[in-house]
Amino acid sequence: MSAETIPLAKPVLGEEEERAAVEVLRSGQLSLGPRLAQFERAFAARLGAPFASAVSSGTAGLHLALRAAGVQDGDEVITSPFSFVASANAAVFERARPVFADIDPRTLNLDPQAAAAAVSARTRALLPVHIFGYPADMDAFEALAARHGLGIVEDACEALGARHGDGREVGARGNPAVFGFYANKQLTTGEGGIVALADGAMKERIDSERNQGRSPDMGWLDHDRLGFNYRLSEIACALGIAQLERLEKMLADRARVAELYREALAGVEGLRLPCPDRGGDRRGWFVFVVQLPPGAERDAVIRELAARGVQSKPYLPAIHLMSFYRERFGHRPGEFPVCEEIAARSLALPFFPGLSEDQVARVAAALLDALGR
Numbered sequence: 143m144s145a146e147t148i149p150l151a152k153p154v155l156g157e158e159e160e161r162a163a164v165e166v167l168r169s170g171q172l173s174l175g176p177r178l179a180q181f182e183r184a185f186a187a188r189l190g191a192p193f194a195s196a197v198s199s200g201t202a203g204l205h206l207a208l209r210a211a212g213v214q215d216g217d218e219v220i221t222s223p224f225s226f227v228a229s230a231n232a233a234v235f236e237r238a239r240p241v242f243a244d245i246d247p248r249t250l251n252l253d254p255q256a257a258a259a260a261v262s263a264r265t266r267a268l269l270p271v272h273i274f275g276y277p278a279d280m281d282a283f284e285a286l287a288a289r290h291g292l293g294i295v296e297d298a299c300e301a302l303g304a305r306h307g308d309g310r311e312v313g314a315r316g317n318p319a320v321f322g323f324y325a326n327k328q329l330t331t332g333e334g335g336i337v338a339l340a341d342g343a344m345k346e347r348i349d350s351e352r353n354q355g356r357s358p359d360m361g362w363l364d365h366d367r368l369g370f371n372y373r374l375s376e377i378a379c380a381l382g383i384a385q386l387e388r389l390e391k392m393l394a395d396r397a398r399v400a401e402l403y404r405e406a407l408a409g410v411e412g413l414r415l416p417c418p419d420r421g422g423d424r425r426g427w428f429v430f431v432v433q434l435p436p437g438a439e440r441d442a443v444i445r446e447l448a449a450r451g452v453q454s455k456p457y458l459p460a461i462h463l464m465s466f467y468r469e470r471f472g473h474r475p476g477e478f479p480v481c482e483e484i485a486a487r488s489l490a491l492p493f494f495p496g497l498s499e500d501q502v503a504r505v506a507a508a509l510l511d512a513l514g515r
């Protein structure tokens with residue numbers, strides 16, 4: 143009886159990607175070839191940012207961007223507890239402390255006032271996250287950073303296609319802004335990431351540190367600083383170039399699916415849908431995450447959906463309550479009540495460009511049943 147299971151995510155890949163990958167294989171140059179700069183230039187142009195540095199993952203991009211912002215041992219980085227764990231981990235890589243502050247209940251992004259209250263003499267940088275593709279309040283964070291002389295790194299890993307109220311694309315404000323290209327993202331290279339930025343010296347540093355600390359103009363054996371292997375392969379860059387060409391269509395398809403969900407789930411009492419755009423801000427659709435009605439048993443809902451062939455996932459858990467963060471930094475429940483309440487109720491539904499109207503209807507019907515509506 144059962145129709146095919148509806149997965150949480152599914153990349154759009156076609157002949158262009160296939161051709162691009164095969165071309166790289168035939169060229170024999172699998173890394174540090176011409177597609178790297180070509181992908182970087184095309185991505186920066188799409189955003190309206192002066193530069194971009196492609197790296198092996200969003201996590202690698204966050205790490206190098208925080209280093210470039212001067213974050214060091216003993217510093218504090220103010221960030222959101224309602225994010226994928228990598229945004230906080232990137233600070234820990236440099237022996238800095240991620241200092242969490244609570245989130246805005248509408249946007250689910252770091253609350254600028256809470257962030258301001260968390261500033262201390264050790265604060266070195268702000269790391270706002272554009273969670274679920276909704277633009278963070280960068281005007282407020284930039285003002286806060288200017289007041290205290292702080293750096294900013296934007297985690298835009300989920301936010302390709304998002305736009306601020308002033309018309310600028312998320313990631314094009316000049317702060318280093320990191321995008322991720324894992325397979326569930328708006329644009330995928332399998333694994334991969336990129337740092338969009340405006341400072342040429344910062345780009346040079348990131349380009350060097352992703353490549354073992356080599357200067358752009360020197361021979362193989364001289365390395366003038368500590369570096370990593372965070373390179374993005376030529377095949378990945380070729381996929382990225384091909385994906386960029388279909389990006390506008392993929393973004394429009396995601397927005398269409400979101401609209402279908404909105405219609406199908408409107409009026410379900412207690413069920414909270416992703417906040418609509420406001421003040422000219424535009425979400426870059428990444429996931430469709432709902433907050434279940436208070437009292438709903440989320441694990442039971444997930445099981446019920448699975449029994450009906452619908453994948454779903456509790457997304458996101460609060461970072462400060464993860465065991466590593468509790469043990470390392472002594473966090474406990476109750477510190478960030480808005481985040482904790484949202485994290486306890488959040489459920490990601492299947493969401494990708496090719497999701498059909500029928501499939502959305504199936505998900506919605508299964509969810510309503512699971513909620514006893």
Ligand SMILES: Cc1ncc(COP(=O)(O)O)c(C=O)c1O
Binds near residue numbers: 297300322324
């Ligand atoms: C908000 C956020 N930050 C960081 C990352 C890390 O990106 P990656 O998985 O490419 O390392 C992700 C991606 O999963 C993310 O969603």
